[in-house]
Amino acid sequence: MALLNSSLGASAGKRRSLDLVEVSLSDVTYSSSSRVNTYTPSSQFFGRNTSQPAATILRDVTTTIAPYRVSAWMGPSGSGKTTLLSVAAGLEDRLDGGSIKVNGEDGCLPKNRLGIVWQEDLLLSNLTVRETINFSARLKSPKSFTDAEIDNLVDDIISKLGLIHVQHSLIGGGSSKVRGISGGERKRTAVAVELVSQPSVLLLDEPTSGLDSNSAFQLMLTLKELAKLGHAIAVIIHQPRTEIFHMVDHLLLLSKGQVLYDGDPHSVRKYLEERPSVGKLPAETNIADWIMDTIILDENSKDGSQLPLMWKDHVQNVRISVLESGTMRSSGGKASMTETPELMCRTLSTLKELEKEPKYARGFWTQLKLLYVRSARQQRGQRLTRVALILTFSWTLFTSLCWGYIPDTTSYTHSRSSLIFFLLIAQSNAVVTSSLVIFTSERHLLSRERAKKLYSVLPYFMAMTASDMMNHLRCYLLLDM
Ligand SMILES: Nc1ncnc2c1ncn2[C@@H]1O[C@H](COP(=O)(O)OP(=O)(O)OP(=O)(O)O)[C@@H](O)[C@H]1O
Ligand SMILES: [Mg+2]
Numbered sequence: 001m002a003l004l005n006s007s008l009g010a011s012a013g014k015r016r017s018l019d020l021v022e023v024s025l026s027d028v029t030y031s032s033s034s035r036v037n038t039y040t041p042s043s044q045f046f047g048r049n050t051s052q053p054a055a056t057i058l059r060d061v062t063t064t065i066a067p068y069r070v071s072a073w074m075g076p077s078g079s080g081k082t083t084l085l086s087v088a089a090g091l092e093d094r095l096d097g098g099s100i101k102v103n104g105e106d107g108c109l110p111k112n113r114l115g116i117v118w119q120e121d122l123l124l125s126n127l128t129v130r131e132t133i134n135f136s137a138r139l140k141s142p143k144s145f146t147d148a149e150i151d152n153l154v155d156d157i158i159s160k161l162g163l164i165h166v167q168h169s170l171i172g173g174g175s176s177k178v179r180g181i182s183g184g185e186r187k188r189t190a191v192a193v194e195l196v197s198q199p200s201v202l203l204l205d206e207p208t209s210g211l212d213s214n215s216a217f218q219l220m221l222t223l224k225e226l227a228k229l230g231h232a233i234a235v236i237i238h239q240p241r242t243e244i245f246h247m248v249d250h251l252l253l254l255s256k257g258q259v260l261y262d263g264d265p266h267s268v269r270k271y272l273e274e275r276p277s278v279g280k281l282p283a284e285t286n287i288a289d290w291i292m293d294t295i296i297l298d299e300n301s302k303d304g305s306q307l308p309l310m311w312k313d314h315v316q317n318v319r320i321s322v323l324e325s326g327t328m329r330s331s332g333g334k335a336s337m338t339e340t341p342e343l344m345c346r347t348l349s350t351l352k353e354l355e356k357e358p359k360y361a362r363g364f365w366t367q368l369k370l371l372y373v374r375s376a377r378q379q380r381g382q383r384l385t386r387v388a389l390i391l392t393f394s395w396t397l398f399t400s401l402c403w404g405y406i407p408d409t410t411s412y413t414h415s416r417s418s419l420i421f422f423l424l425i426a427q428s429n430a431v432v433t434s435s436l437v438i439f440t441s442e443r444h445l446l447s448r449e450r451a452k453k454l455y456s457v458l459p460y461f462m463a464m465t466a467s468d469m470m471n472h473l474r475c476y477l478l479l480d481m
Helices: 041-046 081-088 129-140 147-160 183-195 213-228 242-247 265-273 287-299 307-325 364-382 386-405 410-441 443-451 457-480
Strands: 023-031 056-065 069-074 097-102 114-117 201-205 232-236 250-255 258-263
Touching: 023 081, 056 069, 056 081, 056 097, 056 232, 056 250, 056 258, 069 081, 069 213, 069 287, 081 201, 081 232, 114 183, 129 147, 129 183, 129 364, 147 183, 183 201, 183 213, 201 213, 213 232, 213 242, 242 265, 242 287, 250 265, 250 287, 258 265, 258 307, 265 287, 287 307, 364 457, 386 410, 410 443, 443 457
Parallel strands: 069 232, 069 250, 114 201, 201 232
Antiparallel strands: 023 056, 023 097, 250 258
């Protein structure tokens, strides 16, 4: 099949071409037992069964994430939105039923075509906005890109996401003392980090939560602009304001892991109002609020959730009428790729074409260098704390005194070599201990970035250890001066 490319931002100089990707989930069923790791050493040894009872989180979910489209996923808390996002991203490998197709073929979306913005971002606090985006751009861009071209790309993304005024500000937040950038700027930075690789599919978990209505609107405008370029975007959203609701091109409603609507957001009101158990949308009420109230009322009703069953019947009826009329169009609002005239003449890449790039965009040495620089920058704020200085000073004083008190004769050679041995062990122990602290704090970041195939574990480990050792060395050099 021909490879479909969409040229992006001509002003930005060289950009990676964007392959159009459609991810279709059909009757996906997923239960929590497939997530739980039931192995523990005690269970192995004593033969105890630690497995938890399976709870079905997603049941027969059918939806499509298509290019040129912003899909909004809505549903009450616990309805399975985040789980669906992980499943669609191919991060949950075992499904209990159904299938996921990428451009019509069975399989998972290659990670280099995917961008995920999680609800809780894991941006490093001591890096500036520009450094954060730059790191991601350098690791994700193909080798053929020069430094100048990557800088252009970073500039373009920064201006596209309205981050120019804060590009040199520290991210801050978390446990750091730095106040840092605002919540909206943080969310946009998290989006920028994903956008530098030109992902064909961009999934966002509640990017507007915690933002004021104007920042949320601006973020959605940006997503709309991106969709126009061919990105396939799915965004989990909680009670958006009316303008945002009308901006989205496709709506998926979930209730207790089941679909109760999947289609055109402009038809949802008519569809729901036609259900016998649902009242009319009251005047001057936000449609998104009304939808959520309707779902919650349905979930709490005496007969249990009826709306997902009604949706199943509706889809069945639509299928029958489609078969009878012999047309390919679905009146249930399932706007598939074939419905968009712009795309009808285009062909999508095959999975093989999408997977043609190497596992990691950059080689071992580039990964090591970039990780070292990032880690050194992250630690720059922690470099010379008062506690570290006092500890280093006391440690140096203690060892100097010990050394000084050992008489300078051959009969004390053994004591001197013991002291040197003790110093070496203590030093390496200090480096390993502080590395362990950093590893624990960055464990989630590591697993997220590893899942996105940004780098392998070895360069990460080497970079962290090297940057930590350099920090220790700097501390000693400062005292020696
Ligand atoms: N590993 C797991 N084991 C057992 N149950 C889980 C697991 N992960 C999620 N669940 C359950 O699955 C349901 C759906 O969770 P999910 O996080 O997908 O909901 P959500 O729609 O994203 O909710 P929210 O809007 O609050 O973020 C919840 O009831 C949750 O408790
Ligand atoms: Mg969630």
